[in-house]
Structure formats: structure tokens, C-alpha cells
Amino acid sequence: MSEIVSEEENRGLILLSVHRSSLSLTLHEIKRSMAPQLIGCFLVFLLYGSVSGKECTNTPNELSSHTVRAQLMSTEKQSWKAHALSDYHLNPTDESAWMELGRREALNKEVGIEEFDWLMLYRSMKGFGGVEVITRQRGEDLLSEVSLHDVRLDPDSMYGRAQQTNLEYLLLLDVDRLVWSFRKQAGLSAPGEPYGGWERPDMEIRGHFVGHYMSASAQMWASTHNRTLYEKMSSLIDALYECQKKTGTGYLSAFPPEFFDRFEAIKSVWAPYYTIHKIMAGLLDQHILAGSAKALQMVVWMADYFGNRVKNVIQKYSIERHWSSLNEETGGMNDVLYRLYSVTKDPKHLVLAHLFDKPCFLGLLAVQADSLSGFHSNTHIPVVVGAQMRYEITGDPIYKEIGAFFMDVVNSSHSYATGGTSVSEFWSDPKRLADTLGTENEESCTTYNMLKVCRNLFRWTKEMAYADYYERAILNGVLSIQRGKEPGVMIYMLPLGRGHSKARSYHGWGTKFDSFWCCYGTGIESFSKLGDSIYFEEKRTTPSLYVLQYVSSSFIWRSAGIELKQKTKPVNSFDPNLQVSITISTNEEISFL
Numbered sequence: 001m002s003e004i005v006s007e008e009e010n011r012g013l014i015l016l017s018v019h020r021s022s023l024s025l026t027l028h029e030i031k032r033s034m035a036p037q038l039i040g041c042f043l044v045f046l047l048y049g050s051v052s053g054k055e056c057t058n059t060p061n062e063l064s065s066h067t068v069r070a071q072l073m074s075t076e077k078q079s080w081k082a083h084a085l086s087d088y089h090l091n092p093t094d095e096s097a098w099m100e101l102g103r104r105e106a107l108n109k110e111v112g113i114e115e116f117d118w119l120m121l122y123r124s125m126k127g128f129g130g131v132e133v134i135t136r137q138r139g140e141d142l143l144s145e146v147s148l149h150d151v152r153l154d155p156d157s158m159y160g161r162a163q164q165t166n167l168e169y170l171l172l173l174d175v176d177r178l179v180w181s182f183r184k185q186a187g188l189s190a191p192g193e194p195y196g197g198w199e200r201p202d203m204e205i206r207g208h209f210v211g212h213y214m215s216a217s218a219q220m221w222a223s224t225h226n227r228t229l230y231e232k233m234s235s236l237i238d239a240l241y242e243c244q245k246k247t248g249t250g251y252l253s254a255f256p257p258e259f260f261d262r263f264e265a266i267k268s269v270w271a272p273y274y275t276i277h278k279i280m281a282g283l284l285d286q287h288i289l290a291g292s293a294k295a296l297q298m299v300v301w302m303a304d305y306f307g308n309r310v311k312n313v314i315q316k317y318s319i320e321r322h323w324s325s326l327n328e329e330t331g332g333m334n335d336v337l338y339r340l341y342s343v344t345k346d347p348k349h350l351v352l353a354h355l356f357d358k359p360c361f362l363g364l365l366a367v368q369a370d371s372l373s374g375f376h377s378n379t380h381i382p383v384v385v386g387a388q389m390r391y392e393i394t395g396d397p398i399y400k401e402i403g404a405f406f407m408d409v410v411n412s413s414h415s416y417a418t419g420g421t422s423v424s425e426f427w428s429d430p431k432r433l434a435d436t437l438g439t440e441n442e443e444s445c446t447t448y449n450m451l452k453v454c455r456n457l458f459r460w461t462k463e464m465a466y467a468d469y470y471e472r473a474i475l476n477g478v479l480s481i482q483r484g485k486e487p488g489v490m491i492y493m494l495p496l497g498r499g500h501s502k503a504r505s506y507h508g509w510g511t512k513f514d515s516f517w518c519c520y521g522t523g524i525e526s527f528s529k530l531g532d533s534i535y536f537e538e539k540r541t542t543p544s545l546y547v548l549q550y551v552s553s554s555f556i557w558r559s560a561g562i563e564l565k566q567k568t569k570p571v572n573s574f575d576p577n578l579q580v581s582i583t584i585s586t587n588e589e590i591s592f593l
């Protein structure tokens with residue numbers, strides 16, 4: 001840092017700017033070398049920031065709730081809508097708050113703001129211009145996930161039935177209806193009727209569910225090898241390919257690119273990158289799990305388009321402007337781009353992934369501050385999942401610590417007994433959850449995302465506490481969200497208040513074709529990968545296997561050449577023992593494929 005500003009008095013200042021605009025790679029260096037008084041200065045600043053409004057959020061909190069935004073899209077009350085949207089304003093960014101402290105001169109004395117931004121960008125990026133990625137010491141004991149292609153759930157088990165119900169739902173949905181708005185957007189003829197709910201043609205978030213559908217169907221295909229589903233998902237990819245080709249720029253969405261103009265101008269719009277993340281992730285999953293070369297080509301083309309958009313924002317305005325735009329929900333854009341990079345090894349994808357690592361949020365976690373209350377939970381958990389991918393890919397330990405600290409804070413201070421988190425989509429005061437018990441608890445999307453955070457930590461540490469959390473959260477917060485064996489009927493929030501019922505919350509039970517909430521998207525994914533995180537492999541010279549969950553299933557353990565069958569008896573209140581039997585056969589015949 002001293003290259004930029006040499007005077008001691010200015011060091012604290014640069015530090016603040018780092019929090020504001022650098023990637024946390026630099027933060028890590030600072031953390032190590034920082035004198036205690038500078039940490040003090042940093043924390044005081046954070047406190048100051050919290051007085052003037054929640055950082056990292058462009059929208060007033062009420063408006064960053066999906067529930068409220070869906071209400072706004074549907075309301076007949078035009079005056080409410082106009083009022084809500086006109087009240088839309090930028091909360092003070094770190095920069096403007098800093099300027100109010102009257103220190104601008106000090107900053108400008110050394111380097112102009114614009115220049116400074118560029119310098120920061122340059123410094124953050126030069127490390128990987130030539131893909132100078134730190135290669136993580138791949139410890140022998142890192143656990144690898146096993147392929148869903150090799151796991152089969154017992155159809156008579158609770159897990160097997162939940163998977164089957166979801167398969168039936170995926171098969172009920174119609175390709176023409178799913179892609180209706182994509183075709184309209186591309187200027188193609190769109191036969192059939194669009195779906196309702198959040199997929200309705202006037203919903204700004206339309207298309208998000210289609211992204212989830214691609215992920216869910218790829219996972220379900222791997223889990224069942226159901227040919228009917230394979231054909232359906234292939235024709236969905238073909239239809240979307242036609243839309244992307246017709247548009248001709250790489251852009252693929254059910255809403256117009258103007259939404260991104262609004263996003264980049266820090267104007268009101270409902271989370272366009274959130275939806276793009278789902279579409280890109282869906283395409284990538286279709287490639288990884290179902291071998292679709294076309295889907296890979298499509299997602300790479302999308303990454304080109306959005307890479308150019310981000311580059312233009314930075315060149316035309318500043319990196320600062322780009323970071324401000326990220327204060328609108330962007331889902332796991334960093335996560336999908338890191339995953340894409342691990343497939344393509346194209347440094348452009350890595351740089352773009354870094355540009356979606358939201359520094360104002362990850363920075364707080366890097367300095368181990370619990371500032372979660374007031375944040376929109378499901379906006380930020382995926383950012384942490386992406387940061388974890390950054391650790392896996394670059395080996396930078398700060399991102400491992402960020403994930404561990406985050407999990408610890410959520411578990412110790414923001415979780416219910418069920419393992420779930422969030423109230424009305426937000427985090428509330430730490431360790432004060434009793435007052436929040438009602439109908440709008442633990443949004444199921446947040447459970448879906450916390451499970452991702454948790455399973456990564458388990459893979460890296462093998463600590464049983466993570467396995468316990470995983471089991472608790474999946475049993476209470478995933479298996480509970482379907483209504484019996486009825487395909488396409490799920491909840492959004494899990495009511496936890498005394499005497500409340502799933503049927504009588506704000507959303508209640510959803511419907512097959514007219515809900516498509518965010519939690520329908522994550523729901524169809526969750527029930528398509530119930531075979532995940534039961535087994536993990538340790539690929540040493542002598543391979544070993546970890547059984548994380550007791551679920552009746554079978555698993556082909558290829559590296560050991562054996563097939564394993566697990567049978568778990570349903571738990572009874574009168575039997576204090578959990579009865580599990582595991583049979584191993586060394587039959588070389590691999591029967592699933």
C-alpha cells in the first residue's frame with residue numbers, strides 16, 4: 001500500500017478505500033500487516049457507515065425483498081407503485097460517507113479518485129493477467145463430491161419419494177410455455193401460453209425459473225437417467241439456443257437488455273443478474289452433468305456479452321460505479337463464473353468472476369465482523385458460495401476463512417433450531433430470534449444456499465459439526481417444503497411460530513403453474529440432488545469413503561471398484577437406535593450406466 005500513499009496519516013484512509021473498492025486479495029495482505037490502531041479506525045468507520053444506512057444495498061430494505069417487489073409488479077395501486085419507486089434512492093456509499101467526513105482533499109492530494117480507482121483495478125487484476133493463479137496445495141485429504149450418476153436413492157425411502165414427486169413436476173412442465181418470454185424477447189414466434197406467477201411476461205424476474213429448470217433437470221437426469229426428461233431438457237436447450245442465435249450478441253434472457261442499462265445506472269430494476277446467474281448456471285450444469293456441448297458454447301457466449309457490459313461500465317465510469325451496481329442482488333454470478341473458469345481455463349472468466357466478488361460484503365466477513373442484521377439473506381449467501389469457489393480455484397486462504405466465519409456467525413447467531421435462517425427474507429438482530437417466530441421464517445432458498453456453504457466446509461475440514469448442520473437443515477428445511485406427493489406444490493417460507501401452519505402464511509402453498517417463486521427454482525434443484533452429499537470420497541493412494549447422511553441408497557464407488565448399499569430404517573419415537581445396514585459387493589459389473 002505504501003507505494004500509493006506514503007504518509008502515515010493517510011494509511012488509514014487508503015485502508016478505507018480498500019474496503020470500498022479493492023478485491024479482498026489485498027484486504028488479506030492488509031489484515032496481516034495492519035497495526036491495531038488502524039483496525040480500530042476501520043471499525044469506527046464501519047460503525048459510522050451503519051448509522052447512515054445499510055452498506056452494500058442500493059435499495060431501501062423493504063424494496064430488496066422479492067416478496068415486496070413481486071407485490072409491486074402485480075399491484076393495481078399505481079400510486080403505491082409510483083411512490084415506492086420514486087422513493088428509490090442510493091444509500092450513501094462508503095465513498096460518499098467518507099466524503100462527508102471532509103477528507104476528500106487528503107485523498108485527492110496523492111491520487112485523483114478516478115486514477116485511484118484504476119490503480120486499484122490494475123493492482124487487483126495484474127496478478128491474473130497471465131493467469132498467475134496461486135495453485136492451492138491440493139491436500140490429499142480434501143474430500144471430493146461423488147457424481148450423481150453413481151448414486152441411486154431407494155424409491156421407498158422418504159428421499160426417494162421426494163425425488164420422484166419432483167421428477168413428476170419437472171415432466172409436467174412444458175417447454176413452449178417455459179421459453180415463451182425468451183422467444184418473444186428474441187423476436188421469434190412463441191406458440192402456447194406463458195406461465196404465471198413470477199414467470200408472467202410482466203414480471204421483471206421472468207426467466208429465472210427456466211435457469212433453475214436447466215440445473216434441476218440436469219441433476220435429475222444424472223440421478224435417474226429418465227429418458228423422457230432427457231428429451232425434454234434437450235429440446236429446452238435447443239429452443240434457448242435458437243433465441244440466443246436470433247439475438248446474435250450472446251445475450252440470452254426473457255427480459256430486454258434495457259434492464260441492465262437500468263442496473264448499471266443504479267436505477268430501480270428487479271435483480272437482472274440474479275436471473276442471468278440462474279440461466280448461466282443451468283447451462284453449465286447441462287454441460288457438466290448431461291454432456292451438452294451446445295450448452296457450454298451458449299454459456300461462454302453469455303459470459304462474453306456480460307464481460308463486455310461490465311468492462312464498458314468500468315471504462316465509461318469507474319470501477320466504483322460497477323461496485324455500486326452490485327448492490328442490487330446479483331445471485332451467485334461469481335460462483336458460476338468461477339465454475340465456468342474451472343471448465344474453460346479462460347482468464348477472462350476468472351477476471352469477471354472476481355468482479356462479482358462483492359467487496360463491501362466479503363470485506364466485512366474478512367475482518368470477522370458480524371454485520372449480517374439488515375442484509376437480505378438470499379442476496380448474500382450465494383456471494384459467499386462464490387467466494388468459496390474462489391478459494392477452491394485460487395487457493396487464497398482468506399476465502400476459506402470467510403466461508404468458515406460466515407457459517408459460524410449464521411449458525412451461532414442467526415439460525416433457528418431447524419438450522420434455517422432469515423425472517424421475511426432478511427437477517428435480524430443476532431441471537432434475538434424468539435421475537436421473529438411467526439409465518440415468514442427461513443426462506444427455503446436460504447437453506448438451499450446454506451447447504452452449499454456447509455458442504456464445502458465439510459469437504460475442506462471433515463468436521464462433524466458441518467455434517468450435523470447439513471443433516472438438520474436438509475431434513476427440516478428441504479424435505480419439509482413439498483406438500484406430500486403432490487408434484488409442484490411447495491412453500492416459500494417455513495413458519496416456525498407456535499400454532500402456525502404452512503398453508504396459512506403470506507404465500508401459503510404454491511401452485512403448479514402460477515407461482516414460480518425464487519423458492520420454486522431452488523426447490524426443484526434441491527429435490528433433484530437429494531443423492532448429493534450422502535457420500536464423499538477421499539482420493540488417497542488408498543481411497544476412502546465418508547458417509548455423511550444415513551439415507552437408503554446405493555452408490556457405485558468406481559475408484560474402489562465396489563458397489564455399496566445402504567439401508568436405513570425410518571426413525572421411530574419408540575426406538576432409541578437408528579438402524580443402518582451397509583452391504584458392500586465387489587461385483588465389477590457397473591449397473592447404472
Ligand SMILES: *[C@@H]1O[C@H](CO)[C@@H](O)[C@H](O)[C@H]1NC(C)=O
Nearest residue numbers: 164167168171226227228229
Ligand atoms: C420417466 O419418469 C416418469 C415418471 O416416473 C415415467 O412415467 C416415465 O415412464 C419415465 N420415462 C422413461 C423413459 O423411463
Ligand SMILES: *[C@@H]1O[C@H](CO)[C@@H](O)[C@H](O)[C@H]1NC(C)=O
Nearest residue numbers: 407408411412465466467469
Ligand atoms: C452450531 O451451533 C451449535 C450450538 O451452539 C453447535 O453445537 C454446533 O457445533 C454449531 N455448528 C457449526 C457448523 O458451527
